[in-house]
Amino acid sequence: MIRSMRPRRLFAVLFLAVLAWGLPAVSRSGPLADALVAVDVGHGHKRPGATSARGVPEYRFNLDMARLVVEELHRAGLPKAFLLDPTGADIPPAGRARRANRDKAAVLVSIHHDSVQPQYLEDWIVEGRRGRYCDRFAGYSLFFSAKNPKAGPSLDLAKAIGERLRDAGFTPTAHHAEPIRGENREMVDPQRGVYRYDGLAVLGRAAMPAVLVECGVIVNRDEETALTDPDRRVRQARAIAQGVAVFLERAMKKTARSTASPRTLSFEPTKM
Template structure:
């Protein structure tokens, strides 16, 4: 073989080796680029998650503050509506004072509803919330009467001692106290209907039983219900007050069907009308 051919062969081998080295370098460079790219993507995704979490937290905080402001405004409006000041009455002297007492509140939820049907859980229902809603409606109806002043023992979801409720009724020199509650069946869910309680062991001149009977009867003329009648008891708001007083158990929230009725605003309106008209009928019958 000639010298020229050997040189050409060596050149070919050298060129082939260089190409192989170049390819290996390119592969290493491509791997580094991929690693760098994935790292950047990872950093970007982490940043996006953090940013999204931050935005979500801020949004929740804003919504919570907004809801708190709404609740505060509702409370102020309720206070303004039901604690009527003298200058808002156009100089009219109120003839009657009615204390409406929404049962429970705050840390004391009262009875709990069991809104579960067909294995589908729904929002938990508490006595304190329904009692407040219905009490506000009752107070609203009563306050439309020119000769009736209405006082609520609470206008928001807060705990009020039974002794404070009694004190409110006594210091206001109330003509009538009506306390609003929801019933529940211990260990069952079949009981339903409305019943009204009055003061037990009352003196002969006490009119609480008549108040309870009038409210119970009048409710029945506004809504279709199972009439569980009137009963006497020693609930503190009945026992320790001196004016005619009644405690209305507006229905069983342990019974799914009745609970659903109590959650319906139209039903609440009719029930509240029945309670309020019962109070007004009693006041008319025992006019001072």
């Protein structure tokens, strides 16, 4: 039993457990542990967002994933990570940013699940009901806004998350870069799946580094099924949390080098 172990052995076991999880070994008593990470559940009960191929509202996917991301952030040494709208109150996007600003969050991550433009959707019958699907596109995507006052660090945050998602075996989608109406987003990092999208108020109105994550394409029938797999969801939530932790660790190290207050994180953009 753990309580019968000697202190050195106990420390070694705990350290190996952290490595086994694949999470950064972040001190829960250091400056990083005080960082508030706001996790936004995209949409709400009344305006649930997109509809999956099997008729499930996007909000249900978002809520499940956002809860897992908060849990994994806690495991990654960020115990003050919290859900921005745990009750699904249908707060407008700009209002979500204002709430994160009010709470003085260090980082904002908005969790969503993706769809496609209407011209790509096809009809099918599933469980006796008409549904709409598109199996042409699959994968995650990450968005940052150049209107965010911390645009450079927001891009760094998106790259850090994308790096971890890629390392965990996830593949980005490129369909938001298509030169068609409703898309045509600038893809600034194809390998990590990072786009620039200045029209997202939840990102542009936030005072801190902010990223929107589209976890997968729920109108793709195979990907919708995969996105409900518990093991995959945990693996993806863990990768997102790791990306946030890595980004904040880098900011903390910059703060230490600049001899600033140990509880004030530096968000100058870095080369990656």
